[in-house]
Amino acid sequence: MPTKDVITSADLEEFRRSALGAANPLGIAAELAEAAEQGRLADPDDAGDALTLAAEIAEVRAKLDAALRYAERAVSAYPDPDDPRAGFARALRARLLFRTPDRVDEAMAELTALRPLLTREPDAAAYLSASLDAGGRSGTAEEWLSDAVDTLLGERASATGTTAAEDVAVEAGTPEAPGILFFLLQQRHRVRRNLNLPHDRNDDLADRLETQLVRRAEQQQQTGGTDLLFFPQGEFDRLVADHPDLTGAYGADWDEHRARLERELVRQANTGRGGLTVPAGTVDGLTGYAGRTGAELTDPEVRAGYAREVAPRPAALIPWPPERNEACWCGSGLKYKKCCLPRSRS
Incomplete structure (x- = not known):
């Protein structure tokens, strides 16, 4: 495998998918380890991931000494x-x-x-x-x-x-x-x-x-995933305080709420869907929709119906995904790579 000047996060994902089927998987493992050591990763936070992948490749190829070296370096990289x-x-x-x-x-x-x-x-x-x-x-x-x-x-x-x-x-x-x-x-x-x-x-x-x-x-x-709906932190805290029976639908806390949405968005992206957005809702909007339909908030059709109602409103749609170093889509103020991106793996 030719040496790359810089290895990006996208390169890492491609190596994870294809390394074991490549002509020289151990060469890829060595390349990943060298990139982490030499600072040739586009995102330094990827060092642990690169070394972990190198260890996994070496383990599968029965190079246990190399695998252990890579794994020990991976642990230190986090x-x-x-x-x-x-x-x-x-x-x-x-x-x-x-x-x-x-x-x-x-x-x-x-x-x-x-x-x-x-x-x-x-x-x-x-x-x-x-x-x-x-x-x-x-x-x-x-x-x-x-x-x-x-x-x-x-x-x-x-x-x-x-x-x-x-x-x-x-x-x-x-x-x-x-x-x-x-x-x-x-x-x-x-x-x-x-x-x-x-x-x-x-x-x-x-x-x-x-x-x-x-x-x-x-x-x-x-239903085409119409239950996908995001509540900003203040709205979510109010939602679970006023309607604790909705934690099963939206998450026990805001971290779980964001993690569910992030994983679903990743799943949809992996099916080839592009131009994904996150519709943002409000407690008043949800309760108002339930009132107009005469149904209970615990009814899945109410939640799905409100999500469908919100989805066509451009002002309520949050583009996804942001770049790794951009502000996270959830509004926390942290970079995406430090906030919701890791939640897709949790």
């Missing part, structure tokens, strides 16, 4: 320990350490330190269980996932007084933005199936939730 990408890089490093006999204890210590992420980061259930599986610790993965599920179900029971499947389905999220509980149940179900453990109540719950989410996704496709 200065913010709360960056969701840092957790994946650390779990990848632990997965590689399991394959070095005298560093198995170090691998387990690293994953144990990451264990609290299971109840905070949606992707953690997948990458932690995968690393434990690779180290022959699937039983530990089942134990950790089960404990995390119990923790979230216990928190929900304390907040609502119930853990009924229909109520937990709200906590699980939407098809476009499943919640942490959904991912935990999904990965726990997978691990238990591989361990040939008997089906239990939470396995049943995982099956039911997946069926419900598939149905919701089909309904969303039929």
Whole structure:
């Protein structure tokens, strides 16, 4: 692969899609690592991503020493320990350490330190269980996932007084933005199936939730995604304060609200749609629409109808996506790359 003077974020995405099918994938891995070291990345914040991708390529090609070097550099490249990408890089490093006999204890210590992420980061259930599986610790993965599920179900029971499947389905999220509980149940179900453990109540719950989410996704496709609606922070805070029963539809907090929208916009962009915009709504507008139609705010048709009503109004439409270094579309005042862009991966 010819050396590029500067590697952009778009180049990284292309390498992620095509590197393993290239004539010299290990050359691509080395190129990515050199670009990070030599400051040849268009966005310095991409250093950790470039090194993580290099480690993944080297791991697949069975160059474990190189993969571990890249992974260790990737971990160091994320200065913010709360960056969701840092957790994946650390779990990848632990997965590689399991394959070095005298560093198995170090691998387990690293994953144990990451264990609290299971109840905070949606992707953690997948990458932690995968690393434990690779180290022959699937039983530990089942134990950790089960404990995390119990923790979230216990928190929900304390907040609502119930853990009924229909109520937990709200906590699980939407098809476009499943919640942490959904991912935990999904990965726990997978691990238990591989361990040939008997089906239990939470396995049943995982099956039911997946069926419900598939149905919701089909309904969303039929309506063309008309429920896509953004509430600026002040409006959102007022919305959930006045109508807490709408958190299942729009998110438990503003961070979750923005993350759901960002992931849905990314999904639509990946289908080839261009010229995407985010319609911005107001509490008064939504309640007014419900009043005119004589329906309850909890009715999905009311939310979809109001979104359709707002969508043709140019003043209410926010162009998406902004450039990485431009102000984020959500109005937070932060750069897009520091605000909602990472939410598409969370």
